[in-house]
Amino acid sequence: MVMMPKRVKYRKSQRGKMKGNAARSNFVAFGEYGLQALEQSWITARQIEAGRVAATHFLHREGKVYLRLFPHKPVSSKPLETRMGKGKGEPEFWVARVRPGQVMFEIGGVEEDVAKQALVRVAHKMPIRCRFIKRRHSL
Amino acid sequence: MAKNLQLNATIRENTGSKAAAKERKQGRIPAVVYGHKKEPEAISLDEHNLVVGIHHGHRLMDIKIGKKIQKVLIKDLQYDHLGRNIIHADLVRVDITETVKVTVPIELKGTAKGTQEGGVITEHTDHLEIECQAANIPESIVVTVTDMDVGDTMHAKDVELPPGATLSSSPDILLVTCSLVAAAKAAEEIEEEVPAAPEVITEAKEAEEEAPEEKAKE
Numbered sequence: 001m002v003m004m005p006k007r008v009k010y011r012k013s014q015r016g017k018m019k020g021n022a023a024r025s026n027f028v029a030f031g032e033y034g035l036q037a038l039e040q041s042w043i044t045a046r047q048i049e050a051g052r053v054a055a056t057h058f059l060h061r062e063g064k065v066y067l068r069l070f071p072h073k074p075v076s077s078k079p080l081e082t083r084m085g086k087g088k089g090e091p092e093f094w095v096a097r098v099r100p101g102q103v104m105f106e107i108g109g110v111e112e113d114v115a116k117q118a119l120v121r122v123a124h125k126m127p128i129r130c131r132f133i134k135r136r137h138s139l
Numbered sequence: 140m141a142k143n144l145q146l147n148a149t150i151r152e153n154t155g156s157k158a159a160a161k162e163r164k165q166g167r168i169p170a171v172v173y174g175h176k177k178e179p180e181a182i183s184l185d186e187h188n189l190v191v192g193i194h195h196g197h198r199l200m201d202i203k204i205g206k207k208i209q210k211v212l213i214k215d216l217q218y219d220h221l222g223r224n225i226i227h228a229d230l231v232r233v234d235i236t237e238t239v240k241v242t243v244p245i246e247l248k249g250t251a252k253g254t255q256e257g258g259v260i261t262e263h264t265d266h267l268e269i270e271c272q273a274a275n276i277p278e279s280i281v282v283t284v285t286d287m288d289v290g291d292t293m294h295a296k297d298v299e300l301p302p303g304a305t306l307s308s309s310p311d312i313l314l315v316t317c318s319l320v321a322a323a324k325a326a327e328e329i330e331e332e333v334p335a336a337p338e339v340i341t342e343a344k345e346a347e348e349e350a351p352e353e354k355a356k357e
Contacts, residue, residue: 004337007339062320115316138244139193
């Protein structure tokens with residue numbers, strides 16, 4: 001199921017900029033292992049879903065997969081063979097804005113090597129470089 | 140392992156983000172020492188020595204500033220956005236005999252019974268706040284989960300603390316649960332749930348505002 005918000009204030013949004021690094025969601029908070037973004041990008045709802053499916057299929061219902069990102073931003077586009085002008089295009093898909101450091105997926109309840117293999121599969125579905133991280137329990 | 144570590148510190152004359160960045164480039168970590176109703180001191184520590192000390196489980200350490208040695212406890216560490224490097228340390232002055240409030244990580248031990256029946260162990264809290272003597276701070280609190288069945292929960296009050304330590308966190312904090320993973324929904328159910336487009340709040344408001352006006356005209 002591709003994710004999208006239930007209610008929004010405005011249907012369309014401007015592109016915006018993604019400066020700097022992730023100031024929050026930059027550590028493993030729910031599971032034991034995580035996949036951290038090393039670059040900034042828009043991650044589409046389809047890519048998030050592909051990652052989730054890849055992880056859950058690999059884990060065979062063992063463990064738990066946590067999604068730490070949500071596609072809040074609508075992206076609009078104009079139909080093919082349309083002349084310029086006549087207003088902004090219609091929303092086509094939804095994206096999550098990801099900055100370096102953001103933990104995108106987490107896995108808990110499985111061994112480290114299993115979690116690593118699952119998250120490698122998720123990383124292949126992502127349009128950016130990612131790295132595998134572990135939860136930091138102590139200081 | 141010796142529990143005491145001594146680090147040489149230098150006073151930072153210039154404070155602020157630019158001065159701190161300069162320190163970090165030179166392989167030093169900016170830190171602050173406070174507590175015991177004395178003036179806080181901005182210092183810097185050698186990065187390598189501090190990181191090695193922390194990896195070896197040192198929480199309590201001696202800081203040598205000039206000729207003066209102070210006993211301090213690591214209160215907080217700040218990491219960079221990737222969580223790789225320490226960028227700042229908060230150190231609080233302590234006495235060895237003093238009782239201090241510290242957060243100690245929880246270490247789960249064993250394989251739960253429930254995992255053989257398809258259950259998953261979920262750690263809801265990974266640390267507890269305890270009060271103990273500064274000299275006897277445990278590295279971690281071991282929680283044995285071998286007896287946990289599907290549906291069982293473990294709270295902070297159920298944990299056996301090391302001798303001399305008392306629980307400071309709420310005793311009702313949920314630590315660990317053993318539960319079954321929710322069954323995947325059928326494809327038909329999912330299709331029904333998917334809306335074509337999200338509801339627009341502003342449009343709904345405008346429609347509401349227009350409706351009473353039309354009624355009034357009628």
